[in-house]
Amino acid sequence: MFKKWHLFTPGPVPVPSRVLLAGAKPTPHHRLPEFSSVLSEIRQDLQYLFQTKRPVFFFASSGTGAMEAAVANLFSPGEKVLVVRGGKFGERWGEIAETYGLVPVFLDVSWGKAVRPEEVEDRLAADPEIRGVLVQAHETSTGVKHPVRELAEIVRKRDVLLVVDAISALGVYPLPMDEWGIDVMVAGSQKSLALPPGLSFLALSERAWSQVERASLPRYYFDLRREWQAYQKETTAYTPAVSLLLSLREALQMIKEIGLERLFAHYALISEACREGVKALGLELLAEAPCEALTVIKLPQGIEGGKLTKLLRERYGVILAGGQGKLKGRVVRITHMGHQSPLEVVLALSALEVGLSELGYPVKMGTGVSRALEVIREKGKEVYA
Numbered sequence: 001m002f003k004k005w006h007l008f009t010p011g012p013v014p015v016p017s018r019v020l021l022a023g024a025k026p027t028p029h030h031r032l033p034e035f036s037s038v039l040s041e042i043r044q045d046l047q048y049l050f051q052t053k054r055p056v057f058f059f060a061s062s063g064t065g066a067m068e069a070a071v072a073n074l075f076s077p078g079e080k081v082l083v084v085r086g087g088k089f090g091e092r093w094g095e096i097a098e099t100y101g102l103v104p105v106f107l108d109v110s111w112g113k114a115v116r117p118e119e120v121e122d123r124l125a126a127d128p129e130i131r132g133v134l135v136q137a138h139e140t141s142t143g144v145k146h147p148v149r150e151l152a153e154i155v156r157k158r159d160v161l162l163v164v165d166a167i168s169a170l171g172v173y174p175l176p177m178d179e180w181g182i183d184v185m186v187a188g189s190q191k192s193l194a195l196p197p198g199l200s201f202l203a204l205s206e207r208a209w210s211q212v213e214r215a216s217l218p219r220y221y222f223d224l225r226r227e228w229q230a231y232q233k234e235t236t237a238y239t240p241a242v243s244l245l246l247s248l249r250e251a252l253q254m255i256k257e258i259g260l261e262r263l264f265a266h267y268a269l270i271s272e273a274c275r276e277g278v279k280a281l282g283l284e285l286l287a288e289a290p291c292e293a294l295t296v297i298k299l300p301q302g303i304e305g306g307k308l309t310k311l312l313r314e315r316y317g318v319i320l321a322g323g324q325g326k327l328k329g330r331v332v333r334i335t336h337m338g339h340q341s342p343l344e345v346v347l348a349l350s351a352l353e354v355g356l357s358e359l360g361y362p363v364k365m366g367t368g369v370s371r372a373l374e375v376i377r378e379k380g381k382e383v384y385a
C-alpha cells in the first residue's frame with residue numbers, strides 16, 4: 001500500500017486525474033466539425049496562456065520539436081544567431097542551429113548564472129549580421145531565470161528576433177508575449193502545463209511571422225505556412241494528437257479557473273519555501289537568479305547525486321532529478337511544476353533531509369521543512385485565499 005510515486009522531476013510532472021480522464025474518451029475524428037470546435041476552444045485558451053493575440057500552433061512532438069520548428073521557419077542557411085549557452089538547453093539551441101546550417105555565435109554563461117542583458121546588447125552592436133537571439137526563459141538544467149523582458153527591449157530596437165524557449169517557464173511566471181515584445185515563444189506539454197509528454201507549442205509575433213515567408217531553410221512537418229492555412233480552416237495540417245488535445249483542453253480549463261495571476265503566485269511561493277528550506281539546511285542553490293519552476297541544489301562534498309536520487313526513489317518513492325551534462329552527480333533538482341498541492345514541497349524537502357542524513361551528511365532533520373513551513377504559513381493565507 002505504500003508504493004506510491006512522487007514525481008518532482010522537470011518533466012514529466014504529476015498530471016491531475018481530470019486531465020488524464022479527459023484524454024481517455026473514445027478517440028474523436030479530427031476532421032469532423034465537433035473537433036473543429038474543440039480546436040477553436042483550445043486555440044483561444046492557448047492565447048490566454050501565452051498572453052498573446054497571435055495564433056498559437058501546436059505539434060505532436062516533445063518540446064524540442066517546437067524549438068526545431070522555430071529555427072527552421074525563421075532563418076536561412078548561413079545566417080548568424082546569438083545563442084545564450086548557460087546550460088544543457090542553451091547547448092541544444094546551438095546544436096539545432098548548427099544542424100540547420102546556421103552560424104551560431106555563442107554567448108557562454110557559466111552554469112548557474114543568468115545572461116547579462118548588456119552583454120547581449122554589446123554582441124548585437126558588434127555584429128550586425130546576427131538575426132536572432134536564442135535563449136531559455138528558465139534554463140532547466142541549472143534552475144536559472146534569464147532576463148527575458150530586458151532582452152526583448154534590446155532586440156526590439158534592431159532587426160533581430162528574440163526566440164524564447166519557455167518550455168519550463170510558460171504558466172510559471174509572467175511572460176506576457178505581446179506586452180514584452182517576445183518574438184517567438186516555445187512550450188511543451190509535460191512541464192508547467194501538467195500534461196503527459198507529446199505536445200509542443202509555438203507562437204510568433206507579427207515581426208517573426210514576416211520572416212516565415214522569407215526563410216529558406218527546408219521544413220515539412222514543421223512548416224508553419226501549411227499549418228497556418230489549416231488553422232484558418234479550423235483544422236490542422238496533419239493528424240493532431242487528438243487524445244492529448246482533449247487533455248489539453250481540460251488543463252487549460254483548470255488554468256483559467258485558477259487564473260494566471262494566482263498560478264504565478266503559487267509557483268513564487270512554493271519555490272521560495274523550497275529555497276528557504278534548502279538554505280536553512282546549510283545547502284547552497286546553484287542558481288544566482290533562481291527560477292520558480294524548480295530548485296537546483298548543490299550537493300555537499302562526498303554526496304554523490306546518483307546515490308541520493310536512487311535511495312529516495314527506491315526506499316521512499318520520491319523521484320528527484322539529478323544533474324545533466326557537467327552537473328551530473330553534483331546537484332539535485334526539485335521541481336515545482338505540475339499538479340502539486342501547496343504542502344507537497346515539504347515532502348520533497350523531507351526526502352532531501354532524510355536522504356542526506358542516511359548518506360552520512362550531518363543534517364538536523366526538520367530544519368529545512370520547518371523553515372519552508374514558516375514561509376508557507378506567512379504567505380499562503382493570501383495566495384490560497
Ligand SMILES: *Cc1c(COP(=O)(O)O)cnc(C)c1O
Nearest residue numbers: 062063064089138140167168188
Ligand atoms: C525539457 C526542456 C526542453 C526539452 O523538451 P523535450 O520535451 O524533452 O523535448 C527544452 N528546453 C527546456 C528549457 C526544457 O526544460
